Amino acid sequence: MQEKATYRAISYKTIAPYLQAGENRNSKFISYAGLGLGVLLLLCCLQMFVNINHLLKEKSIRKDGFDFISVTKSITNENMGSDNRFTEADVAELKSQSFITDVSPLISNQFRAKASAGSVIPFSTDLFLESVKDDFLDTLPASFSWKEGQLEVPIIFSADFLEMYNVFAPAQGLPQISASSISSVNIVLECYSLFGVQKFQGRIVAVSDRINSILVPESFLTWANKNYGNVTKVPAARVYLKTIDANNPELLKFIEEKNYHVNKDRTKFGRVKQILQAVVSGLAGFAILVILLAMLLFSFYLRLMIEKSKTNLQLLVTLGFSPGWLTKTVTRTRIPVYIAIILFALAITAILQFLFQYYVFNNRPELSPFLHWGVVVVGILLLALCVFVTNKLVRGLLYKL
Amino acid sequence: MQLILEHIIPSYLEKEKVADSEIWEKKLEFSKGEKIQIVASSGRGKTSLVHFLYGLRNDYSGKIIFNNNEISKLGADALSSMRSREISIIFQDLRLFPEHTTEQNITVKRDLLPYHTAEPYTKMAERLGIKGKLNQPSKNCSYGEQQRTAIIRALQQPFDLLLMDEPFSNLDEVNRIKAMELINEEVAARQATVLLFDLKQIEYFKPDRILYL
Numbered sequence: 351m352q353e354k355a356t357y358r359a360i361s362y363k364t365i366a367p368y369l370q371a372g373e374n375r376n377s378k379f380i381s382y383a384g385l386g387l388g389v390l391l392l393l394c395c396l397q398m399f400v401n402i403n404h405l406l407k408e409k410s411i412r413k414d415g416f417d418f419i420s421v422t423k424s425i426t427n428e429n430m431g432s433d434n435r436f437t438e439a440d441v442a443e444l445k446s447q448s449f450i451t452d453v454s455p456l457i458s459n460q461f462r463a464k465a466s467a468g469s470v471i472p473f474s475t476d477l478f479l480e481s482v483k484d485d486f487l488d489t490l491p492a493s494f495s496w497k498e499g500q501l502e503v504p505i506i507f508s509a510d511f512l513e514m515y516n517v518f519a520p521a522q523g524l525p526q527i528s529a530s531s532i533s534s535v536n537i538v539l540e541c542y543s544l545f546g547v548q549k550f551q552g553r554i555v556a557v558s559d560r561i562n563s564i565l566v567p568e569s570f571l572t573w574a575n576k577n578y579g580n581v582t583k584v585p586a587a588r589v590y591l592k593t594i595d596a597n598n599p600e601l602l603k604f605i606e607e608k609n610y611h612v613n614k615d616r617t618k619f620g621r622v623k624q625i626l627q628a629v630v631s632g633l634a635g636f637a638i639l640v641i642l643l644a645m646l647l648f649s650f651y652l653r654l655m656i657e658k659s660k661t662n663l664q665l666l667v668t669l670g671f672s673p674g675w676l677t678k679t680v681t682r683t684r685i686p687v688y689i690a691i692i693l694f695a696l697a698i699t700a701i702l703q704f705l706f707q708y709y710v711f712n713n714r715p716e717l718s719p720f721l722h723w724g725v726v727v728v729g730i731l732l733l734a735l736c737v738f739v740t741n742k743l744v745r746g747l748l749y750k751l
Numbered sequence: 752m753q754l755i756l757e758h759i760i761p762s763y764l765e766k767e768k769v770a771d772s773e774i775w776e777k778k779l780e781f782s783k784g785e786k787i788q789i790v791a792s793s794g795r796g797k798t799s800l801v802h803f804l805y806g807l808r809n810d811y812s813g814k815i816i817f818n819n820n821e822i823s824k825l826g827a828d829a830l831s832s833m834r835s836r837e838i839s840i841i842f843q844d845l846r847l848f849p850e851h852t853t854e855q856n857i858t859v860k861r862d863l864l865p866y867h868t869a870e871p872y873t874k875m876a877e878r879l880g881i882k883g884k885l886n887q888p889s890k891n892c893s894y895g896e897q898q899r900t901a902i903i904r905a906l907q908q909p910f911d912l913l914l915m916d917e918p919f920s921n922l923d924e925v926n927r928i929k930a931m932e933l934i935n936e937e938v939a940a941r942q943a944t945v946l947l948f949d950l951k952q953i954e955y956f957k958p959d960r961i962l963y964l
Contacts (some may be wrong), residue, residue: 364862367855368848665846668807670835670863670908672828749827 362679365671368662369680377647377654382687384644389732390695392637393725397703399630400722416451417596418486418560422588424611435585449601450593454483455586456563457571460579462542465552467535473524480563481571486590489556496570503539504555506565507532512557529557543578561590641732649743656747663748673748680748681741688736696721696729752837752911752944754781758813759803761796768795773962776813781944783911788956789948791964797948798843800964801916804946805840806830817912835864839910841918845901849890853881853900856889861907866941875903879929895921902930906937913938915947931955 421444423434436444436455444453459479466474484490487506494504509529516526527535537552558565575581593601596612605612656663667673700721707719756779760769769775774789775796781787791797802808803815809823816822818837825833834840847856857872876882879899884892889900898921905913913934919927931953938945947956 360862364859367851368859662848665848666859667827667831668834668846669860670831670833672831674828675831 360675362683365666365676365679368666369659377650381644381647381650382691384647385641385688385736386644386691386695388637388639388641388644389692389729390698391640392634392732393695393699393729394702395630395634395637396728397699397722397725399627399634400724401703401706401717402626402630405717416592416594418488419591419593419596419612420456420561420588421591421605421610421612424609433585435587436589437585441586441589444589444591447601447604449595449598449604450591452483452485452592454486454590454592456480456482456561456588456590457568457575457584457586459571460575460581460584464540464542466538466540468538471524471535473522477564479566479571479574480561481566481568482561482563482590483568486561486592487556487565488558488560491555493555494567496567496573498569498573502551502553503566503570505537505552506556506558506561507554508562508564509557509559510562511564532557541574541578543580548578645736645739649739653743653747656744667748673745676748677741677745680744681737684740685737688733688740692729692733692736696726699725752781752783753816753818754804754912754944755779755816756813757816759800759815760812761799761803762810762812764796764799772964774800774964779962781946783944784942785960786938786945786956786958787947788952788958788961789946789964790950790952790961791948792950795964797964798916801840801843801914801946801948804912804914805838806833836909838912838914839905839908840914841901841905841916843916843920845897847889847897847900847904850888852886852888853892853896854885856900857885857904857907860904864908866907866909872903872907875906875933878933879903880926895923895926898922899926899930902934906934910941911943913943913945915945917949918947919949919953927953928955 423429423436425434441453441455444450457480463477463479464474465477484494487494489506491504494506496503512527512529512532515524519526532554535554537554539550539552541548541550575584591601595601663676666676703721704719707713707717711717713719756774756777758776758778759774760776764775772795789797789800799808799811803811804817804822806822806825811823814821814823817833820829820833822830822833848859851859853876854872857876861867861870861872873882873885876885876899879902881892881896881899881903884896884900889897892900898918902918905915915934918934919930922930934945947953947958952961
């Protein structure tokens with residue numbers, strides 16, 4: 351009537367009747383719902399954080415965690431007749447402040463410079479040229495360099511100037527130019543000295559959001575000032591500050607005391623971004639708290655289930671069911687639920703992102719309607735975390751029996 | 752199968768009970784297919800020894816070596832493996848799931864690791880007179896019926912050693928003999944060793960050795 355032991359796979363079904371005594375549907379449902387909400391909140395915050403970073407990247411005045419601000423001396427009725435440029439002592443004083451990481455004076459041209467755009471754009475104007483340390487530039491193409499003898503001078507053009515040009519160009523019968531096509535405009539740069547004029551070929555290699563100026567390489571301007579203006583040391587009318595936080599009260603107080611002037615829009619913009627990031631980070635922190643609470647609730651539910659089924663589980667272990675197998679089996683039954691929760695949260699986040707892009711951003715291309723890959727990765731990591739925590743918890747409880 | 756007891760003494764047992772025992776503090780070896788009856792009056796540590804052998808308790812000195820493994824040194828998962836493949840047991844306190852049916856109580860062992868390819872437990876239940884109780888929760892069965900459930904459960908798995916702690920205490924003479932016959936058949940099929948613990952000698956067990964605890 352018998353013979354030979356045969357091994358067959360045992361499953362959760364085998365032990366389910368002995369565990370169901372400890373099941374509490376309400377606490378299970380509440381903990382799953384809490385977990386779902388927490389995950390959803392966290393993923394939404396993360397996606398929002400990515401959106402904000404992406405949207406403000408273009409206009410960001412921050413680079414590598416620093417703010418860059420332009421400082422000039424305030425021109426008042428009292429001092430408008432005198433030299434309001436920064437002396438070497440002023441620059442040294444700025445550099446010595448703990449809240450200022452670095453200072454770069456903007457050197458300006460000390461000779462007459464004129465630009466024309468050739469026959470395509472019949473446009474000619476006197477202009478000012480400036481140069482600043484490379485480190486202070488937000489966009490620094492490799493071609494932005496100049497050596498003595500080089501006829502082509504690379505130029506970084508202010509985005510604001512370009513915008514201004516495009517506003518007035520139609521009225522003057524001039525064509526409007528996009529940021530991407532500006533590099534193809536041939537500019538003739540004329541430098542005047544007491545002895546004559548020399549022509550250079552100017553080429554716009556980048557458009558800068560940060561510095562409202564027409565920038566040329568420092569090497570060119572130093573050489574040109576010496577050769578055409580006969581000046582070697584040029585006091586700067588404005589300086590650029592590199593600082594951790596442009597909104598540092600100490601910095602603002604110092605600037606006020608020295609009667610310097612800063613571009614407030616720029617610092618405000620940095621502040622808005624900081625506030626937005628802080629709010630979203632705060633929300634993400636709150637989401638993590640919700641997840642922790644949900645996990646805690648779920649751990650209570652598991653403890654309750656195991657406590658209520660303790661006698662049955664003890665007997666199962668006594669009869670030969672291994673705690674290791676029981677742990678794996680109980681954990682495995684939770685995995686599909688966790689997957690469903692994470693997928694649900696990802697789906698809702700994806701829908702919200704799509705609606706946000708479509709309705710709030712009117713389907714504009716600068717924001718993707720799809721989830722950022724990082725959000726999906728975080729979802730997968732959360733799934734792994736849930737499985738890991740459940741396994742640890744059940745294992746801890748079962749091996750204690 | 753190899754079972755060796757090396758100078759076992761429960762940490763709580765009085766010295767005089769150890770001194771006149773044929774098991775405590777002695778070195779004993781049991782071989783494959785042997786039928787041993789261990790006779791002990793109350794309070795001599797009979798159930799304790801059963802629990803030591805099954806790995807439920809470790810509060811003793813000495814060593815119990817089963818199939819080259821020292822039982823007190825086995826981890827929880829190794830013990831589970833041993834209990835599902837090598838050692839089966841009929842507890843004195845039965846240890847059934849009271850809320851579950853007689854059938855569930857029997858098949859839980861079979862689900863874990865069955866010895867029989869067919870399903871003879873219904874025939875076994877019929878032979879021991881509890882077939883009609885298969886669908887009843889154990890808590891609604893008499894103690895005698897529950898004892899027969901525990902006996903049938905112990906016979907569902909493969910084993911080299913069967914431990915029985917007063918397995919017939921609540922059975923009448925007829926049912927005792929029926930149960931013993933069933934156990935003997937199953938033990939013979941597995942060529943297993945049996946240790947039967949009881950208060951007095953049981954003639955129809957026909958042991959190869961009798962040891963007084």
